[in-house]
Amino acid sequence: MATQTTGDLKLSGLTKEFDTFTAVHPMDLVIPQGSFFALLGPSGCGKTTTLRMVAGLEQPTAGRIHIGDTEITDTKAHQRNVNTVFQSYALFPHMSVLENVEFGLRRRGDKNAVAKAKEALELVQLGEVARKKPAQLSGGMQQRVALARAVVNRPDVLLLDEPLGALDLKLRRQMQIELKRIQQEVGLTFIHVTHDQEEAMTMADTIAVMNAGRIEQLGDPATLYERPASTFVANFLGQSNLLKATVTGPAQNGEVPVTAYDTALTVAADHVPDGVKEVWLGVRPEKLRMGEHGGPNRLHGTVTDVSFTGVATQYLVRMPWGRELTVVQQNDGSNRARPGEDVTVSWAAEHGFALDASQAADAGVEEEG
Amino acid sequence: MAVLSWIRRHLLAFAALAVLTLLLVPNVVVAVFSFNDPVGKFNYNWARFSTDAWTHPCGSPGICESLGLSLRIGVTASLIATVLGTMVALALGRYQFRGRAATNLLIFVPMATPEVVMGSSLLTLFLMLGIPAGALAILIAHIMFCVSFVVVAVKARVATLDPRLEEAAADLGATPAQTFLRVTLPLAAPGIAAGALLAFSLSFDDYIITNFNASPSSITFPMFVWGAAQRGVPVQVNVIGTVVFLAALLFVIAGQVLSNRRQRAV
Numbered sequence: 001m002a003t004q005t006t007g008d009l010k011l012s013g014l015t016k017e018f019d020t021f022t023a024v025h026p027m028d029l030v031i032p033q034g035s036f037f038a039l040l041g042p043s044g045c046g047k048t049t050t051l052r053m054v055a056g057l058e059q060p061t062a063g064r065i066h067i068g069d070t071e072i073t074d075t076k077a078h079q080r081n082v083n084t085v086f087q088s089y090a091l092f093p094h095m096s097v098l099e100n101v102e103f104g105l106r107r108r109g110d111k112n113a114v115a116k117a118k119e120a121l122e123l124v125q126l127g128e129v130a131r132k133k134p135a136q137l138s139g140g141m142q143q144r145v146a147l148a149r150a151v152v153n154r155p156d157v158l159l160l161d162e163p164l165g166a167l168d169l170k171l172r173r174q175m176q177i178e179l180k181r182i183q184q185e186v187g188l189t190f191i192h193v194t195h196d197q198e199e200a201m202t203m204a205d206t207i208a209v210m211n212a213g214r215i216e217q218l219g220d221p222a223t224l225y226e227r228p229a230s231t232f233v234a235n236f237l238g239q240s241n242l243l244k245a246t247v248t249g250p251a252q253n254g255e256v257p258v259t260a261y262d263t264a265l266t267v268a269a270d271h272v273p274d275g276v277k278e279v280w281l282g283v284r285p286e287k288l289r290m291g292e293h294g295g296p297n298r299l300h301g302t303v304t305d306v307s308f309t310g311v312a313t314q315y316l317v318r319m320p321w322g323r324e325l326t327v328v329q330q331n332d333g334s335n336r337a338r339p340g341e342d343v344t345v346s347w348a349a350e351h352g353f354a355l356d357a358s359q360a361a362d363a364g365v366e367e368e369g
Numbered sequence: 370m371a372v373l374s375w376i377r378r379h380l381l382a383f384a385a386l387a388v389l390t391l392l393l394v395p396n397v398v399v400a401v402f403s404f405n406d407p408v409g410k411f412n413y414n415w416a417r418f419s420t421d422a423w424t425h426p427c428g429s430p431g432i433c434e435s436l437g438l439s440l441r442i443g444v445t446a447s448l449i450a451t452v453l454g455t456m457v458a459l460a461l462g463r464y465q466f467r468g469r470a471a472t473n474l475l476i477f478v479p480m481a482t483p484e485v486v487m488g489s490s491l492l493t494l495f496l497m498l499g500i501p502a503g504a505l506a507i508l509i510a511h512i513m514f515c516v517s518f519v520v521v522a523v524k525a526r527v528a529t530l531d532p533r534l535e536e537a538a539a540d541l542g543a544t545p546a547q548t549f550l551r552v553t554l555p556l557a558a559p560g561i562a563a564g565a566l567l568a569f570s571l572s573f574d575d576y577i578i579t580n581f582n583a584s585p586s587s588i589t590f591p592m593f594v595w596g597a598a599q600r601g602v603p604v605q606v607n608v609i610g611t612v613v614f615l616a617a618l619l620f621v622i623a624g625q626v627l628s629n630r631r632q633r634a635v
Contacts, residue, residue: 057536077539078548090537094555103551104541153541 007068008032009054009157009189014063016049023049025213026063031157031191031206033068036183038192038204042236042364046213047193051159054191056080067156078107083150084159087166089142091134097121097145098130104153120152121145123182140171147179151186160192164199176202197237201225209233211364225284227271231355234282236364241288241325244357245281247272255349261321265297266349278357285328287351290315290337295348301325303341317345396614403607410601422604429603435593436609438504439573442589446511447568453512454519454568455561459553461520462527476521479514487514488581495582506582507589511572518571519564526560559628566620573613 009031016024024046031037039047052058056077064073072080091100101120105113121127124144134142150158164172180203183190194200200207201221209216217229228234245260251269258265260281305316313336315327327345337343402412406419427433495506538548576591594606
């Protein structure tokens with residue numbers, strides 16, 4: 001395919017303004033060829049608008065889009081070698097499954113359209129239903145047809161707009177694994193738009209967390225989770241306990257001393273942003289330990305709630321200043337605390353992270369649901 | 370008690386049968402009297418069985434000329450109205466533009482205007498424009514009121530279509546023309562067909578507006594029947610009426626069979 005433009009997808013200063021608001025603020029982003037990239041954020045954060053601009057279904061107000069060295073900003077949707085898996089699947093109801101999958105190939109006059117389409121249906125394990133109409137298939141099967149219809153064209157970039165949103169939880173898990181397998185098999189660049197943080201972390205190599213038309217943080221799932229750069233990311237990706245704290249001195253032995261509610265605590269120095277004094281000290285619930293074996297950082301409180309979830313037990317521990325910390329303990333056979341019990345909660349310095357205290361502590365909380 | 374409950378269980382069937390009978394009786398009468406050999410000018414009383422009218426359908430002077438004119442006007446008017454109406458419906462259903470609300474409203478005006486008013490005012494308009502009363506004036510008038518019905522039929526269909534389908538087609542590399550021909554048009558087809566049939570029957574059937582704008586050389590079939598009714602209705606009218614009814618029935622049945630088969634297709 002010598003005529004194809006291959007390479008990384010580059011967005012430079014990409015902006016979308018509507019009459020009353022800015023959906024996407026100037027965005028710069030490079031998505032490497034062959035990667036599985038996720039745009040994660042709550043509804044209305046601009047992720048779908050970004051996707052539609054890449055697809056050519058929405059005209060950007062400003063900025064440029066490149067694939068490799070080729071600029072595609074001003075080309076129409078049908079001229080771009082970019083395909084989309086729509087949230088509603090958008091399968092053509094008057095065509096058979098096979099005709100749906102052939103559609104893109106036929107538009108390009110591919111001589112082997114039928115053979116390739118059948119191959120793509122085999123890839124998503126739907127070879128037997130090729131002659132059926134989309135309406136005769138289940139939601140999960142329709143989703144796979146939509147995927148086959150896009151993948152079969154071997155686009156430079158494949159866009160997935162909340163493709164699993166309409167599926168039930170079990171099917172969603174299955175499709176997550178399936179999608180990842182297919183991406184590795186065909187080696188295309190996948191850009192996956194989702195509001196489901198777990199889905200993004202399960203599948204993507206790199207995640208861009210979006211909020212209010214801007215990218216809050218970009219990184220691999222582990223970095224985003226362990227070292228969120230903002231309270232929004234800390235709350236949107238999983239749960240975080242955030243404590244108001246003050247940096248009390250320079251780093252010693254790679255640890256920064258802080259005080260929270262008159263208690264001396266420490267945080268790993270590289271988890272503290274430069275030059276801030278007032279911080280939110282964050283710790284993930286599963287990094288906290290009931291008892292003193294978690295590390296030198298200790299807080300004392302009273303258990304107010306215990307919920308057993310099978311693999312783990314989740315506690316709410318009320319601090320003397322009224323706030324409750326969430327603690328998640330692996331169900332590893334150790335004794336469970338009871339409601340009303342006075343306990344010590346502990347954690348290690350490297351498990352904490354500090355965020356600039358000028359941000360709202362509850363940013364990104366509600367959307368996480 | 371057994372009888373009562375039997376009646377109660379079949380009440381719906383009885384009601385349906387009664388309605389169907391009421392609807393079909395006039396057609397049956399028309400068909401039966403097409404085999405009559407009436408005494409005198411009027412075909413109101415049964416005299417004796419005859420197939421004369423069926424073997425000589427054009428036996429009454431002027432009847433087949435008027436039928437031909439009605440068919441020509443009906444086909445032409447419904448074709449043009451369907452093309453125009455489909456375009457209007459797609460525009461109204463798919464795009465936002467200035468005057469969209471006004472267009473939506475104006476579409477209903479021809480349907481709501483009494484035909485007498487429309488017929489007379491159209492004649493005035495045609496006279497002012499120098500278009501002579503006759504076949505052309507009738508055709509223009511028919512196109513005008515048929516468009517509204519086509520728009521309503523197609524718009525109802527377009528409203529149920531997912532606009533993402535057209536985006537998906539473009540996304541898969543279809544040019545706007547290909548998207549229209551391969552996705553939009555096939556999906557809107559049932560609405561377009563319904564609109565076209567409706568337009569044809571409205572045009573074929575129309576008397577009042579037609580009569581205002583007709584000339585002695587442009588007698589449509591309804592005008593012929595009306596004129597004949599003053600002087601004595603030839604049996605051929607019943608023959609043509611029966612054929613038209615059967616043709617319409619055939620269309621409906623064919624449509625049903627086709628859509629059933631499409632739904633069952635595996």
